[in-house]
Amino acid sequence: MEQLGEVALQLENGDVTINSRGDALVLDLGVTAASVYTLTLSSAGDIHIDQPLNVGALVLKYGQGTADGAGADYRVTAPVTLPAGNTLVTHQGSEDLVGTTWLVITELGDESGSGQTLQGMANDLTAHYALGTDIDASGTTGWNDYGIAVFAGFQPVGSETTPFSGALEGLGHRISDLYISRADESDVGLFGYADSQSRIRHLEVTGTVHGYDRVGGLVGTSHGALLRVSSAADVSGHSTVGGLAGYTYGTVSLSSATGEVTATGSSIGGLAGQNRAGDSVISESWASGAVNGNWVVGGLVGTNYGQIRHAWASGEVVANNATAGGLVGQNWAGAEIEASWASGGVGVSSADAIGGLLGFNHATGTVRTSYWATDSNTGIPGVGSSDAPADSVVATGLTLSELISDEVVTVLNGESASPVWANVRSQTSPYLPANPGPLRVKYDLAKVYEPVTTLQELQAIASPANYALLNDLDARATAYWNMGDHDGDAGTEETFMGFESLPNLSSRFEGLGNVVSGLTINRPSQSSIGLWKNLSPSSSVVRLGLEHVSVSGGVNVGGVVGNGGYSSIRECYxxxxxxxxxxxxxxAGNLHASSFYNNYVAAQVVGEDRVGGLVGNLSGFTVETSYSNSQLASGPDTLLGGLVGNLADTLYPMAGLWNLDASSLELNAVGSDPTILIPGKTQAELKQLATYTDPNGDGDDSDSWDISAIANDDGSSVWLIDDGNATPILRWQYAR
Structure with missing residues (x-):
C-alpha cells in the first residue's frame, strides 16, 4: 500500500499523474483549493480516495497490474468535487484503454427533467452518472402539483416498465432534503426501479419519501448493486418498505439507513422491506432507525429470502399485529442469517412470533453465530417462533455490557480470512470497521455514540451527538487545508490555515485511547482556538491523545480547547x-469551573501573557492529578506558570506537578500567585515514583497524588510509570 501524505497536490500549474505499483494507491492528502487541471491516479491494484479532492477532471486507472483488472476497485470515503460535464473517466485493467466516461451532475434541475441534472437522469436510463458536488433537493417540495396544492415532489428515476440500467457514482456526496410523496404509486425512491445492470455507489440521501408499495429512501426496487450508500430519509408507505430500499434482488454492501420507517402493511425493515431472492445478499450493513409496521417487521429487514451476513440493527421495532424481530421479521425458506446482531427493543400487540433477533424462522431457514441484546427485551426469546431444527438456529442473548467483549467479536468473525468485525480494545459494542455506525461504549452504556474514523468525520463533528474516536488519525494532511487569510492582514500572502477548530462541544467525546497526530491549526488572528473552540456546560473530552500538534491562535488557545466552562477534560495529553x-x-486556554484531572502536557507553550503548561487562565476549579512537562516561553513581566498562567477563584489545594526546567525565566506553579507552593521538579525528578507520593518531600502526602492509587471504575490504574526511566503515561497508552 502506497501512502501519499507527504506531498501537497495543488495542481496549480498543470495536470498531475500519480502512479503506484503496490496493491493499493491511498490518496491521503487532499486537494482543497479548486484546480482546473486533471488529476490521474493509476494503481496496479485498488485506489482509495480518503481525502477531499477539488479538481478540473479526474481519471482513475485501477487494476492496472492485470489485463482485465479483475478484483480491483476504487473506494471513495471523502467528497470529490468536479465540474459538470464529462469530467470523470475510469479504466479497469491495463487493456481498458478507452475507459468509461461519466457524466458529472452538479445541479438538481427542475420538475421538467430537462438538462444534465439529477431529475434529468430519467432522460437516459442507461448512462453513467456521477455527482460533482452535494445537491440540495429541498426545492422538490414544490414540484408536481396535483392541482390542490398537494405536491408529488421528485419523480423517481426508472420504473418497472422502463428501469434504470445505468450507474450513479456519488463520489462521496449527499443529496439532501429530497421530497417524494406518491401515496398511490409503487417503486418509489430516488430511483424507482433499477435492473440487474445498475450500479449505485458512494452516495447519501436525506429527506422524506412516501409511497405505497416497494418504497425506499434510495431505491424502490433494486436488482443491481448498492455499494457504500446510505439513507437518512424518513420513509413511509403500505407494504415492502425499507429505509434504504423496498425490494432488493441484488447485493447491498457496506450500506446503512438511519431514518424512521413507518408502514401500514407487511414486510417493513429499517434497511430493506424484503431481501427478495435466494441469491440476494446484504453484507456489512446496518440500520439504526425506528421501524413501525403492521406485521412482519424487522430492525434491518422485514422478510428475508436471501442471505444476511455481518449486519446489525439497533432501532426500536414495533409490529401492530404480529411477527417482529430486532434484526429480521421473517426468515423464509432457505434464507440465511449469519454473524449478525440486534439491540433494539421489540414489541407487538400480540405474543405471536416476537424475537430479540428474529420473529419467525421457516423450516429451512438458518441462523448462525448471531446475538441479540437482552437489556431491552426482557422475557423475549431471540427467535420468536421457528419450524427449523434446533441446530439450525444458533443465536445467543447477552446484555449490552456482555456484548462488549473480544470473545463476541471473535465469534462474529468466525473463520473470515480478514476480520469483518472489531471493537476498540474491549471498550465498544461490535462494529464494522469498513462501515462503522452508532455504537455503545462500556463507560457510558446509556448513551449512543457516533463513530469518528476519518479526518473528515472529525472536522464534521456537530453537537449535541456524542462521539467516539475508533482509531488513530494521521492529521498531517491538515497542514495543507483551507488556503486563506490566516492572520487577518490583507497585506500578507495567503497560506494554509489548516484544520478549523470545532465550534462547540455540548456532549461527550470519547477518545477510547486513540491519538490524533500531526494536527495543524494556523489561525493567529482568531480567538478560542484548539481542537475545539469551546466546551459547553456538561460536555467532556476523555481518553484522547494529541501528538505533534501545531496550534496557533490569538486569545484563549489550547491543544484540546480554547475556552471551556463547567466541562470536563480527563485522561488526555x-x-x-x-x-x-x-x-x-x-x-486549554481558558477554563472556568471545569473538572480537570489525570492529564499531562509535554509541549512547547508560547504566549504573551497568562501562559501555563496546562492551562492559561483557570477559575472556579483546580488542577488535579495532572502534570506539565512543557517548555514555556513568554515575554518579561507576564503571568507565566508551570501549571497555570493566571488563577482566580480557585479551590485548593492543587495536586499537580510541573517541570522546573520549563523556562529560562524564574517560574512558579501559578504565574499570578507565587504563594501557591507547588515546587517545580527537574526532568529527572519527574521520572521518579517518589515524586508523586510526596512532592514537597515533607512527609505530608495531603498535597500528593499516588499514581498507583488512582483507579478507573473497573479497578485498573489510570497511570503507569517506569520508575527512574520515564515520566508517567496514562495506562491506556500502554494498552494500545
Missing part, C-alpha cells in the same frame, strides 16, 4: 507546539 497571545495553555 498533548505534545507539540501551542502558541497564542493571551490565555495560552498546553491543554
Amino acid at each position: 498533548v505534545t507539540g507546539t501551542v502558541s497564542g497571545t493571551n490565555s495560552v495553555g498546553g491543554l
